[in-house]
Amino acid sequence: MPHSLTHENGKMGLGVLRFSTNEICCVIDPDHKGKNLKALTGIDKSIPIVSDLQEAVQLHANALILGIAPSGGRLPDTWTKPIEDALTAGFLVVNGLHDKLADKFSYLLSNPKNKGSVWDVREVLKEYTIGSAKANKLKNKRILTVGTDMASGKMTAGLLLNEKLLQNNFSSSFVATGQIGITISGQGIPLDAVKVDNAAAAVEDEVMSRQKFDHIIIEGQGSLGHPGSTATLPLIRGSCPTHLLLCHKIKETHLKNPVSHIPFPDLNRFIKMNEEVASLCGVFKRPNTFAISLNTHGLTKVKADQLIEEIQHKTGIFTSDIVRYGAQGYLTTLEKS
Structure with missing residues (x-):
């Protein structure tokens, strides 16, 4: 959540922090490294805030949730390198943006040596007809x-x-x-x-x-x-x-x-x-x-x-x-x- 933890665009990450039943080892936001999550967000959980992916790896993270929901739902250009690093490290990348990361990073995902994976949450999994009340x-x-x-x-x-x-x-x-x-x-x-x-x-x-x-x-x-x-x-x-x-x-x-x-x-x-x-x-x-x-x-x-x-x-x-x-x-x- 770089630069988004206390911003409205960070609602994806804030929702996961508040409601997810999965263990969350850290939040990535260099603007607030070392600060108290509850004081910043009101979410009463003891989760450390770190500055980058390397620190998350040291905390034994194995999944990276893209915690932003910006207007238009597009991936910031500055996030390409951290996602590449996460996939190379074998992470599951959870993507709620409109951009399909399975396509964008297919050059990495298609490599048999790569252990990383992508969940494009906005992928429509079935076909629908017309509603009928x-x-x-x-x-x-x-x-x-x-x-x-x-x-x-x-x-x-x-x-x-x-x-x-x-x-x-x-x-x-x-x-x-x-x-x-x-x-x-x-x-x-x-x-x-x-x-x-x-x-x-x-x-x-x-x-x-x-x-x-x-x-x-x-x-x-x-x-x-x-x-x-x-x-x-x-x-x-x-x-x-x-x-x-x-x-x-x-x-x-x-x-x-x-x-x-x-x-x-x-x-x-x-x-x-x-x-x-x-x-x-x-x-x-x-x-x-x-x-x-x-x-x-x-x-x-x-x-x-x-x-x-x-x-x-x-x-x-x-x-x-x-x-x-x-x-x-x-x-x-x-x-x-």
Whole structure:
């Protein structure tokens, strides 16, 4: 994660650090070598931060996860040499970018003496047809996380809610739809790599394969309010959600760059729009936005609590910060809805 540990582009690595059950021996970021991970990120794990791959090798690392998710999903030119070194050293390189590293580094991977390998997480592994709203006939609860913007905490909220359901012995399954969720869970669909005409069918396929579960948590992508996002609609059509969990960055007033000239809409109108789109103006049962998760990272507890109370009062919907305060309130609210 060079130069990305405390940057929004580092969300791939931060997600893995927070949720992966695999042992992580170190984080590579020369900007923060020797610093405390919890102090920098709030992630309460004792994982050393080192400056380069050679230090990671000394700590007996055997896999290299590319921990960035930059706009456009392209590999930085400066990362070519470290990846070559990792593959030469026999590492598994886990790649969540759009660039296919198995192709880019085929000259190394095709060498019989090379012991390294690549997992291109955004590789689409099957063909899909056209969605047909099959999930609408299911009797379980299908919870789709939606957001007012990109990178608003949809995956995190979904994973934490699913984790809390499982801890309380509920039947639940998480559908990963992005490279971070797939890397963490080892399953799912790289939705932004699926042809747009087949995207709803890909979501539908994942949901229908989990129909035995009482709860299906679908990881949201993008936002209906973002002009550069096409992901939310096929997620809605493919999952036919019964419930929506809205994620919102409370410190911001506008969408992030490069569309920072566009303000966030009124939350109540945004909630109504998502529900109306999901119901197809009444053709399907209208989903219930049962809760809101505010991203209050960087705010004092007093300020965070004040804003949480304001949003809950304004919308009449249970509101908290699922990272700061945990998922119990969301579980309780979901089971009452």
